[in-house]
Amino acid sequence: MEKHEPQVTRNQLELEMKADRSREMQLQLISFALMIFLTLIAFGAVMAELMPHWAAGGFLVIMAIVQVYLQLYMFMHMNNKGNTWIKVMMALGIFVALTIVATLRLLIW
Amino acid sequence: MVVKKSGKMLFRLLPIGLMALLLSGCGIPELSALQPRGEGAEMQLEIIKLSLWVMLFVLAIVAVIYVYVLMKFRRKSGDNTVPKQVEGNHTLEIIWTVIPILLLVVLAVPTIKTTVELADAKEAKKNEQINVTANLYWWEFEYPDKGVSTGQELVIPVGKRVAVNLTSKDVIHSFWVPALSGKTDTNPGLDNEMWLQAQEAGTYYGKCAELCGPSHALMDFKVIALEQDDYDAWLKDMKTAKEAETKQLDAKNEKNWTTGEQVYAQNCLSCHGGGKVAPSLTNFGDRQRIAGYLDHDKENLEKWIRNPQKEKQGTKMPGFSEDKISDEELSELADYLLDKKLQ
Amino acid sequence: MGHHSVPNNPVTGIPDHVEKATLEGKNKYVAFWFFLGGETTLFASLFGTYIGLHNSGAKEGLRSYDIFEMELVFIMTMLLLTSSLTSVLAMMAMKRNDVAKMKMWLIITLVLGLAFLAGEIYEFNHYYHIGHTFTSSAFGSAFYTLVGFHGAHVLFGLLWISTLLIRNWKRGITVVNAPKYYVSSLYWHFIDVVWVFIFSVVYLMGMVK
Amino acid sequence: MGTHTMGMPKKKSGIMDWLTTVDHKKIGILYIISGLFFLLVGGVEALMIRFQLIKPMNDFVSGELFNQLITMHGTTMIFLAAMPMLIGYMNAAVPLQIGARDVAFPFLNALGFWLFFFGGVLLNLSWFFGAAPNAGWTAYAPLSTVPESLGVDFYSLGLQISGFGTLMGGINFLVTILNMRAPGMKLMRMPLFTWTAFVASALIVFAFPPLTVGLFLLTFERLFGAHFFDPAAGGNIVIWEHLFWIFGHPEVYILILPAFGIFSEIIPTFARKRLFGYTTMVFATMLIGFLGFMVWVHHMFTVGLGPVANAIFAVATMAIAVPTGVKIFNWLFTLWGGKLTFPVAMLYSVAFIPSFLVGGMTGVMLSVAPADYQYHDSYFVVAHFHYVIVGGVVFGLFAGLYYWFPLMFGKQLNEFWGKIQFWLFFIGFHLTFFPQHILGLTGMPRRVFTYLPNQGWETMNLLSSIGAAFMGVSTIILVVSIVAALMSKEYVKRDVWGDGRTLEWTLPVPTPEYNFAQTPLVKGLDTYWLEKMAGNKTVSVSEEVGDIHMPNNSILPFVMSVGLFLAGLGFILRLDYGTVGLVIALIGLAMTLFAMFLRSWIDDEGYYIPKSVIEEDLRLEAEKEAK
Ligand code: HEA
Ligand code: HEA
Ligand code: CUA
Ligand SMILES: [Cu+2]
Numbered sequence A: 001m002e003k004h005e006p007q008v009t010r011n012q013l014e015l016e017m018k019a020d021r022s023r024e025m026q027l028q029l030i031s032f033a034l035m036i037f038l039t040l041i042a043f044g045a046v047m048a049e050l051m052p053h054w055a056a057g058g059f060l061v062i063m064a065i066v067q068v069y070l071q072l073y074m075f076m077h078m079n080n081k082g083n084t085w086i087k088v089m090m091a092l093g094i095f096v097a098l099t100i101v102a103t104l105r106l107l108i109w
Numbered sequence B: 001m002v003v004k005k006s007g008k009m010l011f012r013l014l015p016i017g018l019m020a021l022l023l024s025g026c027g028i029p030e031l032s033a034l035q036p037r038g039e040g041a042e043m044q045l046e047i048i049k050l051s052l053w054v055m056l057f058v059l060a061i062v063a064v065i066y067v068y069v070l071m072k073f074r075r076k077s078g079d080n081t082v083p084k085q086v087e088g089n090h091t092l093e094i095i096w097t098v099i100p101i102l103l104l105v106v107l108a109v110p111t112i113k114t115t116v117e118l119a120d121a122k123e124a125k126k127n128e129q130i131n132v133t134a135n136l137y138w139w140e141f142e143y144p145d146k147g148v149s150t151g152q153e154l155v156i157p158v159g160k161r162v163a164v165n166l167t168s169k170d171v172i173h174s175f176w177v178p179a180l181s182g183k184t185d186t187n188p189g190l191d192n193e194m195w196l197q198a199q200e201a202g203t204y205y206g207k208c209a210e211l212c213g214p215s216h217a218l219m220d221f222k223v224i225a226l227e228q229d230d231y232d233a234w235l236k237d238m239k240t241a242k243e244a245e246t247k248q249l250d251a252k253n254e255k256n257w258t259t260g261e262q263v264y265a266q267n268c269l270s271c272h273g274g275g276k277v278a279p280s281l282t283n284f285g286d287r288q289r290i291a292g293y294l295d296h297d298k299e300n301l302e303k304w305i306r307n308p309q310k311e312k313q314g315t316k317m318p319g320f321s322e323d324k325i326s327d328e329e330l331s332e333l334a335d336y337l338l339d340k341k342l343q
Numbered sequence C: 001m002g003h004h005s006v007p008n009n010p011v012t013g014i015p016d017h018v019e020k021a022t023l024e025g026k027n028k029y030v031a032f033w034f035f036l037g038g039e040t041t042l043f044a045s046l047f048g049t050y051i052g053l054h055n056s057g058a059k060e061g062l063r064s065y066d067i068f069e070m071e072l073v074f075i076m077t078m079l080l081l082t083s084s085l086t087s088v089l090a091m092m093a094m095k096r097n098d099v100a101k102m103k104m105w106l107i108i109t110l111v112l113g114l115a116f117l118a119g120e121i122y123e124f125n126h127y128y129h130i131g132h133t134f135t136s137s138a139f140g141s142a143f144y145t146l147v148g149f150h151g152a153h154v155l156f157g158l159l160w161i162s163t164l165l166i167r168n169w170k171r172g173i174t175v176v177n178a179p180k181y182y183v184s185s186l187y188w189h190f191i192d193v194v195w196v197f198i199f200s201v202v203y204l205m206g207m208v209k
Numbered sequence D: 001m002g003t004h005t006m007g008m009p010k011k012k013s014g015i016m017d018w019l020t021t022v023d024h025k026k027i028g029i030l031y032i033i034s035g036l037f038f039l040l041v042g043g044v045e046a047l048m049i050r051f052q053l054i055k056p057m058n059d060f061v062s063g064e065l066f067n068q069l070i071t072m073h074g075t076t077m078i079f080l081a082a083m084p085m086l087i088g089y090m091n092a093a094v095p096l097q098i099g100a101r102d103v104a105f106p107f108l109n110a111l112g113f114w115l116f117f118f119g120g121v122l123l124n125l126s127w128f129f130g131a132a133p134n135a136g137w138t139a140y141a142p143l144s145t146v147p148e149s150l151g152v153d154f155y156s157l158g159l160q161i162s163g164f165g166t167l168m169g170g171i172n173f174l175v176t177i178l179n180m181r182a183p184g185m186k187l188m189r190m191p192l193f194t195w196t197a198f199v200a201s202a203l204i205v206f207a208f209p210p211l212t213v214g215l216f217l218l219t220f221e222r223l224f225g226a227h228f229f230d231p232a233a234g235g236n237i238v239i240w241e242h243l244f245w246i247f248g249h250p251e252v253y254i255l256i257l258p259a260f261g262i263f264s265e266i267i268p269t270f271a272r273k274r275l276f277g278y279t280t281m282v283f284a285t286m287l288i289g290f291l292g293f294m295v296w297v298h299h300m301f302t303v304g305l306g307p308v309a310n311a312i313f314a315v316a317t318m319a320i321a322v323p324t325g326v327k328i329f330n331w332l333f334t335l336w337g338g339k340l341t342f343p344v345a346m347l348y349s350v351a352f353i354p355s356f357l358v359g360g361m362t363g364v365m366l367s368v369a370p371a372d373y374q375y376h377d378s379y380f381v382v383a384h385f386h387y388v389i390v391g392g393v394v395f396g397l398f399a400g401l402y403y404w405f406p407l408m409f410g411k412q413l414n415e416f417w418g419k420i421q422f423w424l425f426f427i428g429f430h431l432t433f434f435p436q437h438i439l440g441l442t443g444m445p446r447r448v449f450t451y452l453p454n455q456g457w458e459t460m461n462l463l464s465s466i467g468a469a470f471m472g473v474s475t476i477i478l479v480v481s482i483v484a485a486l487m488s489k490e491y492v493k494r495d496v497w498g499d500g501r502t503l504e505w506t507l508p509v510p511t512p513e514y515n516f517a518q519t520p521l522v523k524g525l526d527t528y529w530l531e532k533m534a535g536n537k538t539v540s541v542s543e544e545v546g547d548i549h550m551p552n553n554s555i556l557p558f559v560m561s562v563g564l565f566l567a568g569l570g571f572i573l574r575l576d577y578g579t580v581g582l583v584i585a586l587i588g589l590a591m592t593l594f595a596m597f598l599r600s601w602i603d604d605e606g607y608y609i610p611k612s613v614i615e616e617d618l619r620l621e622a623e624k625e626a627k
Helices: A010-046 A053-075 A086-107 B002-024 B039-072 B090-119 B122-127 B228-250 B259-272 B298-307 B326-336 C023-053 C070-095 C101-132 C140-166 C176-207 D014-020 D024-052 D063-097 D106-129 D151-178 D192-224 D238-271 D279-292 D305-321 D321-333 D345-367 D369-375 D381-407 D415-441 D457-486 D528-533 D554-579 D579-601 D611-626
Strands: B129-135 B136-144 B148-151 B153-157 B162-168 B173-177 B181-186 B192-195 B204-206 B221-226 D546-552 D606-610
Touching: A010 A053, A010 C070, A010 C176, A053 A086, A053 B259, A053 C070, A053 C176, A086 D192, A086 D238, B002 D579, B039 B090, B039 B181, B039 B192, B039 D024, B039 D321, B039 D345, B090 C101, B090 D305, B090 D321, B090 D369, B122 B162, B122 B192, B122 C101, B122 D415, B129 B153, B129 B173, B129 B181, B136 B153, B136 B298, B136 D369, B148 B153, B148 B228, B148 D554, B153 B228, B162 B181, B162 B298, B162 B326, B181 D369, B192 D457, B221 B228, B228 B259, B228 D606, B259 D457, B298 B326, B298 D528, C023 C140, C023 D192, C070 C101, C101 C140, C140 C176, D014 D024, D024 D063, D024 D106, D024 D381, D024 D457, D063 D106, D063 D151, D063 D192, D106 D151, D106 D554, D151 D192, D151 D554, D192 D238, D192 D279, D192 D554, D238 D279, D238 D321, D238 D345, D238 D381, D279 D305, D279 D321, D305 D321, D305 D345, D305 D369, D305 D579, D321 D345, D321 D457, D345 D369, D345 D381, D345 D415, D369 D381, D381 D457, D415 D457
Parallel strands: B129 B162, B153 B221
Antiparallel strands: B129 B136, B136 B148, B162 B192, B173 B181, B173 B204, B204 B221, D546 D606
16 A cells, blocks of 8 residues: 655656656566576577586576566566565475475486 | 373273283284394384384373373362463473484484495395396296396395395385385386395295285285305206206107196296296295295195186286186196295 | 555556455455465476476487477567566556556467467477377376476466456456456466476477487 | 445355355355265275274275275375365364454355365265275375276376365465454464464465376376376386375375364363463474475385485484474473363363374384384384374364364254263274284285284284274264254354353354454454453454445356366266267366356455344344343
């Protein structure tokens, strides 16, 4: 719930919102550009066979994690106020997810 | 009230309970993890005992508080007062966090140590290597270095660790000889490794310990520990017997065959010959059991051949009705099989 | 409980954070995130299975690096990434009560999603014809299950967003439908998140011999 | 919602009301009755198991039937009896404990119930096709992927359907507890049962999806020829085991945590003393939940994952003893200095402590990996988990039943018969499961349909079977007692136990459908108790009397669930009955999809109970109270 100061005029408010909006727009577009950029690097590195075999996995996963961070925090606004429990649950979900993947990667033979 | 009542009940049940305990004691030595006859089981019993002591210690503490509380703090009739509302107590809470942690450390260290020790099969591999393959519902034991293989009864030398390689042909089973060592699963498509050691000569009971179908309960096997000399002799005899059997049955000289041999060659050899599809019967006469659990006599053998499904639901061995094998032939066949012994 | 506990913003004519202006909205919003928490472990299980069975049982010539169509995957990736952006733009339009813009961005999102799905169908069909099928090997089973689960999510997202659009075509943005739009867009982003891992782990790593 | 559609609900009564209800109190009752029903089914299966094992080489059932019995016993008890009953208590108590009018998603709540119910029906229908699942409740592949019988299809699809229901329930309770609390009900003022419901729900959200995936893989393998678990085509059998236990271990904490919560309500009530160490209890609950995700490999010590994995998971498992111990001691010190009375609910709670303790101890013994090579898949494990499950969860279910029965039905279970029921059950329980420790240690594997004589197992098996008969008799008494209570005309008053501490006891009995005429104002932990101590008859309120918004009843959850049920059944029958199966499946799917479509198309704005009605209720209640 946002409180509006009564002395703010409609016009001022409108201007303020516009500014907010374009700031937000900028942020989102930058995020998008970053995502595209990361994707290009990832594809490029693999397709041009720039990555040494042993480093490819780690590198790709790092690229992916950065992108996912952008999605979650920029596009999905996970960092908004009042999202504490959402963050807790997503963190736990990611923790469990990592455990599962690590297990099925390491503990079968 | 609670304590008194349970006390009364307990007193009535106690004699029965104690009797029962005495009667069955710690199980039978061929089978019980409580009467270890091998190094593995001994190490395991050691750590079982250790953990049991830790548990009894905790149990005792809780029991004392519990009994005290239940005796001391019952509400007297007519007492309608409100007791002091206690929020908690940091000292106490720290105590009952720290003490369990310490106890667990006591338990964790030998746990790690024993886990690593049990996993170390280097020494065992030098002694003997045995491949165990579990099948619905029988066990194949192969001695790859010795060119010998057998079914249902695993023979090992006394006093030595032998390496056991485990896998399965179909579903998951688990290889368990309680008196010698804990179990290891036999996984289709995957190999496992453990070692086995028996301290004295004797026969130990083995069990399949993973649900594998309707006859899971009947998938018993034996481990026979022989003194080194006997063991070596056994290996040699097995090899000779196998060769003799192969020679005779391959001879295609049907005239020399007894009825039993003939019936066997015609009906059974296709599966039982190689020892991969069905248990090798080379030394069948020496077996202690038929199909792992039936008493080893002619009557049971005939019943088995006629209708294995009845004795072991879901078994892969087909039955042989009278149109395939007549009563007389069956009798001869049985005699022949029961006579298949090592010298 | 009070449906209008949050006052309208005098400029937009709807409450700020219209997607969680009511308790119902807030509930939906939180619940949906928790659902995504669960989806995370769902996809982790699928990824784990895939990683465990990568190339396992696949015949010579049907390993991941032999068959994957990277150009197509790249195009599909771009489509889905862009659709994630358009869905953000739709939500921004929604928050300023710009219904027309919102609809437009959502329709673009749908079109991009549909194109992605078409690409996937083409891709699967192609693999099928060269012998990499659901039943050809454990690798095949795991591949189609993971990527197919994602594809099914895309399909469901498309159906969901289009139902919302049709149902609310003639309605303005309200505290009732805004949460629905909003969580569907969260869902759409999540699909993209999963795809990021699919293209990285399945396709790109699959190309590394 | 532009216009408020005012007006009274249609008169609610009869079977239709139960099929369409979205009232959490009624859904709670539905869960509990169905759960009890499945408890009887699972119990009869257990009795058959024990009867078969009463002597060596018994031939009461065949090996195949026995495997079906144990599989259905385990699956039914865990998924269809214990968990639903616990969710039933959550429904019955959590919204009331936090001062809410309803759960966050009443419709979803109903859907969750019906999915569970029809999933359970589907699973049990397998008996009528002579093909109950037979691969154990753990359904290890490739035993479970042999397509010879339909059994495991019922397992995978039945659990899949009921699993969706459980997942919905989990999310619903998380949101309810976070968003629907009355003013003043801070997190650290929530009753412990609500806390455990919260943590258990979180476990559901993370643990069920891996099961969902596992079941999908199993279904694909069986119905569509996939090769996940087929070594010949590159599959790997260990994947199923991991997925199952990644779910399976948290599952046992999903069961035990709410039971812990129930005891944490009952013990303070009948000790007349606030819960000792409330804060640590909350953190212990969270810690158990968290650690619960890092220990599943202790079910797989013998699989061959190697000494490093075994050692790590052994130590991780042991760690859980610490927070659980904290709980045990906190309960003991709640009793300490209290004024204890012992109605049946309290008897069960007090009996729980030593019983569960033994189960916990054997749990820690099992966690010692090298020792587990001996215990694993032996009767020692069976003894362990029945000690924790029966001595923990079932005792909790029974305790909760006696405790909350008046709240749910307005009537009380007979205390005299209750005590007899308790003692029979308590003795039978120990008699059944204690000897099983010895059986396991002396070499008896689990899941054996029979055993040879002269292996030293006769006596213990006989004792164990006798004990089961005690529990059987006890359960019959319970059933009779429930029926008698439901038929009696004796209604109880508000706050039956006299010492109620939490908000649910402030409500009139029977509880009106809107729960709280005025949302309460919570002043602290055990707010009702605080008010009573301050000399007030009931709790403060945070709002004026006003119209109350209520959700509409709906038949759609029922229809959706029936649809999925038919779809599942059809897919299973497709193999044996060809097109008939396919047609049933398609009809079912169409039903579900159509119901989903209706749900999203029709605006459901609910209705309002007008202020006047509520004022009238309040007046009547005050009159009753005055008498
Ligand atoms: C409600 C269900 C429930 C609960 C609560 C538990 C609790 C625990 N379980 Fe159990 N378990 C099952 C249900 C449950 N289990 C089931 C169903 C199976 C078998 C599944 C199958 O195969 O079919 C199983 C199997 C199982 C195994 C696998 C055995 C095998 O198959 O080989 C193991 C191994 O580590 C284990 C360990 C534990 C431990 C360490 C705890 C701990 O949480 C216990 C903690 C509690 C205490 C320890 C008591 C109180 C503590 C103190 C007083 C403090 C001081 C204590 C010490 C210092 C020791 N369990
Ligand atoms: C919540 C879980 C739960 C509960 C409550 C129980 C309760 C009981 N269980 Fe078990 N059990 C499991 C979960 C549970 N179990 C699981 C998961 C397995 C493993 C399965 C597997 O291996 O895959 C198992 C396995 C298992 C085995 C091992 C089977 C084997 O390995 O071969 C045994 C054997 O004794 C057993 C016995 C019992 C008994 C006697 C009860 C008793 O407590 C039951 C008491 C209840 C009754 C006795 C009800 C009686 C009902 C009536 C008398 C009907 C009356 C009817 C009317 C009035 C209409 N259970
Ligand atoms: Cu083989 Cu059980
Ligand atoms: Cu566990």
